[in-house]
Amino acid sequence: MPRLALTGSRIRAKRTETGMKQAALAKKVGISPAYLNLIEHNKRRIGGKLLLDMARELRVEASALSEGAEAALVATLRDAGSRIDSAELARVDDFAGRFPGWAGVMAAQHARIARLEHTVATLTDRLTHDPFLSTSLHEVLSTAAAIRSTASILAGGDAVEPEWQARFQRNLLEDAKRLAEGAGALVSYLDGAGDVESTLKSPQEELESYLEARGYHLPEVEAGEEVEAEGEVAAYLARYRADAVALPLAPFQAAVAEGLDPVQLAARFGVDPATVLRRLASLPEVDGQAPVGLVTCDASGALLFRKPVEGFPMPQFGAACPLWPLYQALLRPQVPIRAVVQQSGQDAPRFLTYAVAQPRVLTGFDGVQVIESVMLVIPENRAGDLGEGAQPVGTSCRICPRAGCAARREVSILAQEV
Known part of the structure; x- marks a missing residue:
């Protein structure tokens, strides 16, 4: 049912919410209770002065009765129910019009589920492939095994010479410190807390953080300025500079405005398509x-x-x-x-x-x-x-x-x- 045809359902919901009887509302707007009953069951259309009169008596804006739930809410509900039967999906407008509160709850839950799925994907990717995480876990487990081995010797029934006993105790203390430091760094890394994370990033992560903070567009490089950098960042800047020289910003933006076809742009500027793709991704964002x-x-x-x-x-x-x-x-x-x-x-x-x-x-x-x-x-x-x-x-x-x-x-x- 189209959203505009649900005005009656919204009138009935609002009247029930205010505790007004059907006969009382019909009398106030000058129509019969039977005709109002047809309107509330979406069997008669309503508009103009009658809609304004009802909105006044129900103390709401006329648009709240005629338009109901916002299009964004209905669209979100359609996304949330994309896997259910099409006949049920066709009634989403009716549901949003009759029960806007519950519709908002469902839309909020759908958005939260999407955020949680994204979080699961990110954490799974990190736990599965992160080289730092694998190395840190190996270090923690190895240190714990060393502590256990040393402790078992000291706690054994065999007598240990004082010199060796002191050596084992020093080893135990050093391993305990290593374990505490490694476990602390690992927890900080997983929690993303403090300044530890910045020192544990891979070169690729450092480059991505550098570019994300600048919106992936570097005006200083575009202007030909020298930027001090090391490692992955320096290598990226050198390539960015070469792409900017081959595809100057102003002419390239003008060409892109005429058509976003990388092959045609490559032929127009005499470069390879890969250079065009990289350059398109480095253009300044437009509102x-x-x-x-x-x-x-x-x-x-x-x-x-x-x-x-x-x-x-x-x-x-x-x-x-x-x-x-x-x-x-x-x-x-x-x-x-x-x-x-x-x-x-x-x-x-x-x-x-x-x-x-x-x-x-x-x-x-x-x-x-x-x-x-x-x-x-x-x-x-x-x-x-x-x-x-x-x-x-x-x-x-x-x-x-x-x-x-x-x-x-x-x-x-x-x-x-x-």
Whole structure:
């Protein structure tokens, strides 16, 4: 039932809430109780002066009766109920109009579930692939084993010479300190508390934090200024500077405004498509325009760089879903791939992706060629009309609930598959 046809349901709900009898309201607005009964059961339309009179008697705005629940609330309920029978889904407007309070509760629960699913995905990714976590756990367990071994010697029935006893006690004290420090650092790392986290970041995480704080756009580099940096940040800045020289900001932005086709832009500026994809992801954000995401990997499948975009989660460690065009491009180096994809989940927005793989390092005809794949991720509300359908993809197999996927590498930890 259309939302505009539910005015009667809202009038009945508001009248019941105020404790007013049907006959009393009908008398005040100058209609018969039988006619009001038809209106309240959505069998007669209402508008104009009669709607204004009823709104006045019920002490509400007329728009609250004619429009009811906001479109965003109804849309959220549709997302929450996307797996139920279509006949039930068609009644979501009626439900929102009759019970706006319960509808708000369901919408809030749906949003919380989505946030919790994202948290589970992030923690699972970190617990599964984080090299620091693996090393720290190994250190803690090794130290605990050493303490137990030393303690068993001291607590044994055999006599220990004073010199050796003092040595064992010193070892026990040092191991206990190591255990306390290692456990404390591990807890701080997992909790994300204090200043410890900043000293425990991997080089890739440091680079991503550096860029995220600057919105992935570096005006000082665009202006040709020298920026002091080390490690991964310095390497990224050198590449950013080369891309900015090849694709100057103002002319490139003007060209993008005419059309966002990476292959055409590459031909126009005489560069390779991968450079265009990276440059598109580094442009300054524009108000009202959704930002784009970028991800790169090498031939091993490990992600080298991530610029996340809302609705398209990217694992922080290890490899991602093998169905991503990012990996498909590795099968056809230097051949651009365009694909519309949609991740699993109830809210599942669609994205337009452009991907291309090409050699990054050439060591000669007889040497090893290092291949890098780049994928640009554009939200649907920026990409324009994407037509119907999309390639289903996931984040990583461990947290992907999609059943029957031929590319699955391991069983999902999510109990319910869709």
